[in-house]
Amino acid sequence: MADDATRAARTDEATVRAARAGDQRAVDTLVAAYLPLVYNVVGRALQGHPDTDDVVQETMLRMLRGLGELREPARFRSWLVAIAMHQVRDRHRRRPPLADAVPEDVADPGADFADLTILQLGLSGQRREVAEATRWLDPDDRGLLALWWLEAAGQLDRDEVVAATGLDRAHVAVRIQRMKAQLETARAVVRALRATPRCLDLAALTAGWDGRPQPLWRKRLARHTRDCPRCGRAWSDLVAAERLLAGAALVPVPAGLFTGKLAVGAAGAAAAAGTTGAAATGTAGTVTAGLAPATGAGAGALAPAAGGGAAGLLAAKPVAALVALVVAAGVAVGVATHRDERRPATAPTAAASTVVPPTAAATTVGPTTAAPSPTAAPTSGPPAAPAGVRTAKKGVSTTPYPGAAGALADVSASWYLTWSTEGVGAPAGVEFVPTVWGAAEAAPDRLRRIPGGSGPLLGFNEPDLPAQANLTVEQALDLWPRLTATGRRLGSPAPATGADLAGGWLDRFLAGAKARGYRVDFVALHWYGSDFGPAAVDQLRRYVTAVHDRYGLPVWVTEYALVNFAGTPRYPTAEQQAAFARGSAAMLERLPFVERYAWFALSSRESGDTGLYGPDGTATAVGAAYREAGQG
Known part of the structure; x- marks a missing residue:
């Protein structure tokens, strides 16, 4: 379960109700609080595939469009994650099989979501090994991995994982156990491959391997690690992945990733909905690019964005298009363009020693002891720095x-x-x-x-x-x-x-x-x-x-x-x-x-x-x- 700080960062039921009623700040808060969560679900499920930003875009648009139809605001997060997973599965149905894909359609293993996780969160040691091991899982398990990772990190609970999969609780538990066993095997493979100098038998085994993590090679290399006295050490001292992931932060949303994509995709969707630019402004007649401040993991993920809010994540045009969709769906939203100039709060500094x-x-x-303050004397020099x-x-x-x-x-x-x-x-x-x-x-x-x-x-x-x-x-x-x-x-x-x-x-x-x-x-x-x-x-x-x-x-x-x-x-x-x-x-x-x-x-x-x-x-x-x- 998440701690109090994470729980406080999640939008509560009252905020969802306010957003459904057209409150501009509540809508901003929903986007600010949940865009990082959606990005992490989709990004890990698709392993950083180039389609990630398109799927995230479609998920957020569907969330805003369907908000007025949500019957149970208390289940907003569960509902949103289920939408994200539906979009991931829909993407798999629409894309050609990997065997038929062109080379550009395959994510670079050095620039995938595992790499982003390691880089953005500064992972090292066994936490880094877990992230690298995710590349070796069966493709069918990637969506479940995305949900389980967030559950282990305290961002989701098991009920939400079950709801997002569409399976019964017992079936989900069995699949998670199977996936965790694969992950542990992959961690041993990662360790064996990184050992220096490399085992000669392992080097011979991988001579014809192209270096891409694949389930078939996971099985071959795992079999070697179990039989080899030297590589067998890779199985020792493995800390449970749940412990390593407890409290893990969300991977930050890239500030520039959605600007162009959302502008094109959302504007096109708005046009298809028959909403004009004037109608897109809502009852207030203006469009916002600002997000209400968030705390916890979501805030951390948004923090790098320029200007501190949606101005750094979503340009005014894509936000206008999103608003247009909300209006078309019957949820009126009026907002104003601005850049949030607020800075992180700081503790007051002392004016005297x-x-x-x-x-x-x-x-x-x-x-x-504090030195007595002398009587101030006129001086023509610069003021002295305050004592510490x-x-x-x-x-x-x-x-x-x-x-x-x-x-x-x-x-x-x-x-x-x-x-x-x-x-x-x-x-x-x-x-x-x-x-x-x-x-x-x-x-x-x-x-x-x-x-x-x-x-x-x-x-x-x-x-x-x-x-x-x-x-x-x-x-x-x-x-x-x-x-x-x-x-x-x-x-x-x-x-x-x-x-x-x-x-x-x-x-x-x-x-x-x-x-x-x-x-x-x-x-x-x-x-x-x-x-x-x-x-x-x-x-x-x-x-x-x-x-x-x-x-x-x-x-x-x-x-x-x-x-x-x-x-x-x-x-x-x-x-x-x-x-x-x-x-x-x-x-x-x-x-x-x-x-x-x-x-x-x-x-x-x-x-x-x-x-x-x-x-x-x-x-x-x-x-x-x-x-x-x-x-x-």
């Missing part, structure tokens, strides 16, 4: 560089880390927390270099990634007694992803530590959001909360920011990053089980568009926001 006391659960850093907000939780990560000490003093952090056991000469009152980065740093002579004291110590850095600490759970557990011997308060290894997953790297490490009687005092984790809209703050909150709920330990967020690491790293605008810095800091201050958090990173030279200070030592827009953030 403020010290926020730590929560009861926070590790305290030493008393800090310092809290016991607020920190930052950095590597050594010439301006680090000055930036640490200015950013109002109470502590910092360097991913090593050596600090950067920070000003008084800013605590250095050393990190045992990997196996080499856990050597006895290296551990002896850690400055004396009884402060906290951070464990291995992203041991689940080959490019970072690259440790198996067993290797980390074997080294752990060396860290506990320091006597310091000890943080867990910080995995790159999946800290909340049953069977994930951190879950297995903490279970092993408990079995061996090893001490772990708090959980350290990293989080990077690929959703650049306002929903990112709540996504971080849910992740941190899920980690705490699973292990019952205090939490340190030792790296976080908004970055999409799929392919070449992509960053939000400075305004989006700054809004997230303010909102996330305020949220983390309010969570009693979060002891500390550290932004990535202090210098913009090392962190692209997440950096807080430029090469000249001046705070970036993000740096200014983080400096003043921290008011819970």
